[in-house]
Amino acid sequence: MSVFKEEGVENVFDVHGLRYFLQVADSGGFSKAAAVLNVPQPTLSRSIRRLEEHFKARLFDRNGRGALLTEAGESFYQHGKAILLRLEQAQAEMAEISSNPTGSAVLALGPVAGKVLSSVVAERFLKEVPSSKLRIVESYTGFVLEWVANGRVDIGLLYEDALTPTLKGERLWIEEPVLVSSSTHAFAGQESISFAQLENMPLILPGRPHGLRLRIDEVAAELGIRLNVVLEVDGLSGILDLVRRDVGCSILTPPALYGYKHDADIALTKLRDPVVSSTVVAVTSKQRPMTNTVKALLQIVREEARKVRSTGFAKSDPVRKPDNVEILQPRIAQRSRISRS
Numbered sequence: 001m002s003v004f005k006e007e008g009v010e011n012v013f014d015v016h017g018l019r020y021f022l023q024v025a026d027s028g029g030f031s032k033a034a035a036v037l038n039v040p041q042p043t044l045s046r047s048i049r050r051l052e053e054h055f056k057a058r059l060f061d062r063n064g065r066g067a068l069l070t071e072a073g074e075s076f077y078q079h080g081k082a083i084l085l086r087l088e089q090a091q092a093e094m095a096e097i098s099s100n101p102t103g104s105a106v107l108a109l110g111p112v113a114g115k116v117l118s119s120v121v122a123e124r125f126l127k128e129v130p131s132s133k134l135r136i137v138e139s140y141t142g143f144v145l146e147w148v149a150n151g152r153v154d155i156g157l158l159y160e161d162a163l164t165p166t167l168k169g170e171r172l173w174i175e176e177p178v179l180v181s182s183s184t185h186a187f188a189g190q191e192s193i194s195f196a197q198l199e200n201m202p203l204i205l206p207g208r209p210h211g212l213r214l215r216i217d218e219v220a221a222e223l224g225i226r227l228n229v230v231l232e233v234d235g236l237s238g239i240l241d242l243v244r245r246d247v248g249c250s251i252l253t254p255p256a257l258y259g260y261k262h263d264a265d266i267a268l269t270k271l272r273d274p275v276v277s278s279t280v281v282a283v284t285s286k287q288r289p290m291t292n293t294v295k296a297l298l299q300i301v302r303e304e305a306r307k308v309r310s311t312g313f314a315k316s317d318p319v320r321k322p323d324n325v326e327i328l329q330p331r332i333a334q335r336s337r338i339s340r341s
Contacts, residue, residue: 015087018080020047021059025077029066051076089289103132103293107301108147109157110211111236112175112256113280114138117157117304124300132293141211151287154294155301159211160279169281170298172305175253176277177212179269180239182246188267195271199225202248204239207232212278216251219276240266253278255308280305 020037024044027033034041052059059073069077092103105125109117118136125134137147141158148156149167163169179198181188187197198220205227206213220227230248233239239250244265257268282301284290 015084017047017051018084020044021051022077022080022084024048024060024067025069025073027066028068032066085287085289089291092289092291103129103291104134105132105155105291105294105297106135106137106153107155107157107297108137108139108144108153110141110144110159111138112212112253113157115236116255116258116308117301120304120307121297121300124304125297128300129293129296132296134297145283148283148285149287151285154285154288155298156283156285157280157301158283160281161215162211163281163283166286167283169283170302172280172282172301173255173309174277174279175255176275177216177251177253177271179249179271180243180252180257181249181267181269182244183265183267184246185249185267187249187269190269192270192272194273195219195223195276196225196273198227198251198271200228202228202230204231204233204242204248204250205229206239207234210234212251212253215276215278219274223274258308258311 020033020039020043023037024030024033027036030041030044030048034044037044048059055072055076057072058070059076060067061070107121114136118138122134122136125132137153139147141162144153144156144158145162145164145167147153148158149164157172158169160169160171179187179193187193205216208214208217217227231242233242236252236256239252240263242248243250251271254268282298282305284294284298288294
């Protein structure tokens with residue numbers, strides 16, 4: 001049951017008062033919130049006091065270490081976040097349909113998705129949404145996930161197995177890692193090898209923060225295989241240069257090799273027993289408004305993802321038509337999709 005009365009709600013606060021309350025709650029105290037908002041602390045105190053007087057409920061427990069939300073404060077915090085999000089979405093949409101739209105969007109993606117999509121998405125966005133601005137950020141999956149969750153970006157492209165229960169994603173394509181070797185390597189002429197044959201092979205892999213590296217190590221541990229990683233290189237060009245020199249082999253996903261299909265100095269060999277696949281998804285932030293600009297960007301990403309699937313560098317879900325897009329609720333325990341064939 002709500003502790004708040006409905007009458008007179010329209011007179012409770014202005015937008016600034018709501019922002020002040022939320023910032024005090026997020027900062028855990030008035031002094032920190034005042035510094036973030038760049039407003040005098042007495043102003044914050046008066047604003048919170050007006051809210052408490054109206055609701056006839058204490059919103060914060062003050063102590064020497066800061067301010068903590070009461071049960072009533074927790075309830076109002078959830079409503080306040082939703083109200084502010086709706087207000088921001090309304091403001092953004094009004095700006096977009098005005099005579100001088102000022103829409104903007106931020107897209108974050110991992111290195112592989114960035115290599116495949118960044119340029120084509122940016123080019124299409126400039127042509128199709130010329131009055132809006134686009135910012136593209138490339139980083140590892142863990143950072144992309146964090147930025148989506150805290151509202152720093154509008155859309156994030158990452159691996160499905162990194163999702164948390166509070167986030168949902170749209171499937172874009174499925175990747176199956178392959179062994180990448182020099183054209184003179186012993187395995188170069190083979191169509192496939194078992195995962196167990198990687199043991200003791202000199203490997204050049206990305207460092208552990210990389211999502212693909214974590215999955216490779218996870219599968220190796222499940223099989224009881226010790227991988228011989230001689231070098232860790234966090235850069236595709238560096239890895240491929242070393243592979244061409246036959247310093248070692250690497251394990252990469254085909255989309256990472258987008259543009260290297262006709263490189264005569266490298267060879268691709270499929271991995272089996274097990275076949276490991278990872279699904280790339282597009283996730284939208286619940287902390288940012290879904291404006292027309294963001295919707296347009298998401299549609300461009302979807303359409304370009306279909307083209308990636310059509311090239312053969314990635315796959316669509318075999319149980320679903322390629323152009324279908326499904327909203328997922330992932331299972332946390334499922335780190336990667338593993339099948340034996």
